[in-house]
Amino acid sequence: MIGSTVSHYRILDRLGGGGMGVVYRAVDLKLDRPVALKFLSSQRGASEEHKRRFIREARAASALDHPNICTVYEIDETPDGALFIAMALCEGETLRDRIARGPLPVGEAVEIAEQIAAGLARAHGRGIVHRDVKPANVIVAPDGRVKLVDFGIAKLSDQSRLTRAGTTVGTAGYMSPEQLHGEELDPRTDVWSLGAVIYEMVTGHSPFEAESETETVKAILRRAQRPMASLRPGVPPALERLVERALAKRLEDRTASMDAMSAELRRLAASLATPSRASDPDRTVVEIPVPLSPPPPLPEPDTREGLHGHTVGPYEILEILGGGGMGVVYKARDTRLARIVALKFLPPELTRDREAKLRFEQEARAASSLDHPNLCTILEMGEASDGRLYIAMPCYDGETLRRRLERGPLPVEEAVDVALQIARGLAKAHRNGIIHRDVKPANLIITSDGVVKILDFGLAKLAGSAAISRSGSSAGTPAYMAPEQARGDEVDPRADLWSLGVVLYEMLTGRRPFRGEREQAVIYSILHENAQPLRELRPEAPPELARIVERLMAKAPEDRYSTVDEAIADLRTLQGG
Known part of the structure; x- marks a missing residue:
């Protein structure tokens, strides 16, 4: 298959394979991004049970959106009937390969375990048990971030079992006693497997090592594991106890939930003075939400009704969510993966506008190249039968910052936290x-669990490429434009720093720093006037916070922070972290 094109993916090389599939590195020709394609192992004549299990993997994984779980973009089928899943290409090495070089430092092992636990806790919250947690299914990136892959034998708790009673699916050395018995499973099965993985990371040995798989099974069912400290002197007693509870043979004696295990790992990481990536704000969950209340009416009535009830590609359009200058967003159902998504369409009146289409494609390419918890995930880009382009994105609960600000200014601590999350997302984009x-607030989402997401890269400009908009024109929202952007000059990342300053000012005061009845009046104010000092409107704001806002909104780019990372450092110092 190497060198061939399947759907809109060009296959580059083989990455590996397992019991349920063969994985290839490929490039998405629509979005110009690297992906991993997983094909059903048997290309022809695959049993219906294998096909159903393969589809179940896609449905299970696509229902999850978490920094420690590999993102699934779509599922499709080749002309000869081979099913495949398109997934994010997770750079790094498997935890199995990492362990092959020797036991991990205890702090690193705890950090990796915490990230695995965070991803599994999200899966369990959605009713999904992985059932095959093992080092080969954990990818560790060069920066230490962890991704859990291969939900190929995941079991949705509300689905009937695909395997026959008494059969088992999994990898013997990491299977719990109840799994080996072929009994009904619950999330504590994954707790056992994670305990076995932690044991192996710390000692370099499986807790139930034996000369054959049969002997391994007997050991899991009948004998206790050796204490880790007997193989690795100096193992913290708290970690020993954690693993011992995870590997309890009876379900009722095991750690009660993955949430509980995750909390225990966080406490252990703190006691070891190990920074936790799983709880780091950089690792917040990637989401794009459904508004909590109906969106304001759109000016084009035909747009509101134009796609409601129709099917576009694999998507059933359910309702309209909202719209802006560059797109109209619908709630839709992905019929392939049985998940709810958000579809953003180029407005009908702009369908024949080549420049608008180019800018819309630029949004998809720009956003799809980014993988960060504070940025929206782009699942795919397509084109409707009438020529309108669309982007498919995840769809989750939350509200825009604009809607949040309608209820008044934010508490100082919350405003700083929101600004930090925005800044982290921008830092990834700028890099x-x-x-x-x-x-702007309308392009920022606060999810129900307090996570901030940056949406709408429709006006994003890839540095180093020719600008799509005409020279002298400015694309953006006037109240949040940097002076150089308002003048139509070439911009650099410091334009986003200005906008961040304006948003932070508005979060703290409840009003924009530069106002006017008309757009030209707003632009004049941006270019020639100074904002009212922050502490005159919000006296309890710390002086250092006022200085940060003032520096972000300096008229001259050279007087601002030179990079968003500098602003992040000051905001974190202010936050006490």
């Missing part, structure tokens, strides 16, 4: 040569 150019 990839991407400038957002339209950072």
Whole structure:
């Protein structure tokens, strides 16, 4: 298959394979991004049970959106009937390969375990048991971030079992006693497997090592594991106890839930003075939400009704969510993966506008190249039968920052936290040569668990490429534009820093720093006037916070922070972290 094109993916090389599939590295020709394609192992004549299990993997994984779980983009089928899943390409090495070089430092092992636990806790919260947690299914990136892959034998708790009673599916050395017995499973099965993985990371040995698989099974069912400290002197007693509870043979004696295990790992990491990536704000969950209340009416009635009730590609359009200058967003159902998504369409009146289409494609390419918890995940880009382009994104609960601000200014601590999350997302974009150019409350989402997401890279400009908009024109929202952007000059990442400052000012005061009845009046104010000092409107704001806002909104780019990372450092110092 190497060198061939399947759907809109060009296959580059083989990455590996397992019992349920063969994985290839490929490039998405629509979005110009690297992906991993997993094909059903048997290309022809695969049993219906294998096909159903393969589809179940896609459905299970696509229902999850978490920094420690590999993102599933879509599922499709080749002309000869081979099913495949398109997934994010997770860079790094498997935990199995990492352990092959020797036991891990205890702090590193705890950090990796905490990230695995965080991902599994999200899966369990959605009723999904992985059932095959093992080092080969854990990817560790060069920066230490962990991704859990291969939900190929995941079991949705509300689905009937696909395997026959008394059969087992999994990898023997990491299977719990109840799994080996072929009994009904619950999330505590994954607790056992994670305990076995931690044991192996710390000692370099499986807790139930034996000369054959049969002997391994007997050991799991009948004998206790050797204490880790007997193989690795100096193992913290708290970690020993954690693993011992995870490997309890009876379900009722085991750690009660993955949430509980995750909390225990966090406490252990703190006692070891190990920074926790799983609880780091950089690792917040990637989401794009459904508004909590109906969106304001759109000016084009035909747009509101135009796609409701229709099917576009694999998507059933359910309702409209909202819209802006560059797109209209619908709630839809992905019929392939049985998940709810958000579809953003180019407005009908702009369908024949080549520049608008190019900018819309630029949004998809820019956003899809980014993988960060504070940025929206792009699942795919397509084109409707009438020529309108669309982007498919995840769809989750939450509200825009604009809607939140309608209830008044934010508490100082919350405003600083929101600004930090925005800044972290922008830092990722800037490191990839991407400038957002339209950072504003309407493009920022606060999810139900307090996570901030940056949406709408429709005006993003890839640094180093020719600008799509005409020279002298400015694309963005006037109230949040940097002076150089308002003048139509070339911009760099410091334009986003200005916009961040304006948003932070508005979060703290409840009003925009530069106002006017008309757009030109707003732009004049941005170019020639100073904002009212922050502490005159919010006296309890710390002086250092006022200085940060003032520096972000400096008229001259050279007087601002030179990078968003500098602003992050000051905000974290202010936050006490």
